[in-house]
Amino acid sequence: DADVTQTPRNRITKTGKRIMLECSQTKGHDRMYWYRQDPGLGLRLIYYSFDVKDINKGEISDGYSVSRQAQAKFSLSLESAIPNQTALYFCATSDSGGVQPQHFGDGTRLSIL
Amino acid sequence: RKEVEQDPGPFNVPEGATVAFNCTYSNSASQSFFWYRQDCRKEPKLLMSVYSSGNEDGRFTAQLNRASQYISLLIRDSKLSDSATYLCVVNHYNQGGKLIFGQGTELSVKP
Numbered sequence: 001d002a003d004v005t006q007t008p009r010n011r012i013t014k015t016g017k018r019i020m021l022e023c024s025q026t027k028g029h030d031r032m033y034w035y036r037q038d039p040g041l042g043l044r045l046i047y048y049s050f051d052v053k054d055i056n057k058g059e060i061s062d063g064y065s066v067s068r069q070a071q072a073k074f075s076l077s078l079e080s081a082i083p084n085q086t087a088l089y090f091c092a093t094s095d096s097g098g099v100q101p102q103h104f105g106d107g108t109r110l111s112i113l
Numbered sequence: 114r115k116e117v118e119q120d121p122g123p124f125n126v127p128e129g130a131t132v133a134f135n136c137t138y139s140n141s142a143s144q145s146f147f148w149y150r151q152d153c154r155k156e157p158k159l160l161m162s163v164y165s166s167g168n169e170d171g172r173f174t175a176q177l178n179r180a181s182q183y184i185s186l187l188i189r190d191s192k193l194s195d196s197a198t199y200l201c202v203v204n205h206y207n208q209g210g211k212l213i214f215g216q217g218t219e220l221s222v223k224p
Contacts, residue, residue, distance in 0.1 A: 035214075042200070042214050042217060043157070043200070043214040045211060088154065090156060090157070099144065099204045099212075102159075102212060104157050106155070107156055109154075
């Protein structure tokens with residue numbers, strides 16, 4: 001089983017819909033992250049959380065919200081999806097204590113029509 | 114200017130070749146450095162950390178030049194399976210655990 005699991009793997013939806021992407025991990029890491037990846041732009045950080053009570057905006061948080069329900073779960077919501085949110089979304093986790101490498105889920109391919 | 118810059122490539126090399134990628138970073142306070150590998154439309158995976166004295170892992174060698182603010186990745190004896198995008202990743206002190214990713218350098222190893 002994957003250590004970092006994202007659901008769904010693929011989603012096609014319409015403009016204006018509310019969408020939730022889920023991430024769960026079995027690595028026991030405190031830190032979790034949401035990124036989006038677009039061609040030519042690389043990975044950009046949307047939100048991150050260093051523990052259950054901690055939520056921080058990343059580089060491109062507008063139009064997104066997150067919830068850290070438990071240590072193992074970090075969900076990303078698009079309240080009213082728009083076409084330029086079409087991208088590949090990754091969840092990642094890392095251990096705490098200084099700078100640690102991040103471990104990524106398989107990604108969610110999201111298309112907004 | 115981007116915080117982390119890489120030549121997007123593609124670098125097309127024959128099997129067995131030696132290839133090197135550079136990456137420059139803009140923040141002199143950067144402390145931690147990594148190379149990640151990403152196969153087409155899959156998740157990034159940690160390839161290796163980069164240490165101040167340079168480090169080697171099999172066919173892969175990473176170097177850090179703090180004075181010039183760049184890191185490099187050298188791949189010797191390229192294999193077909195090395196074809197991927199290589200992401201340069203940087204962290205600086207006041208970013209905590211956040212990492213800054215370069216856009217990646219694409220490598221294609223041909224038979």
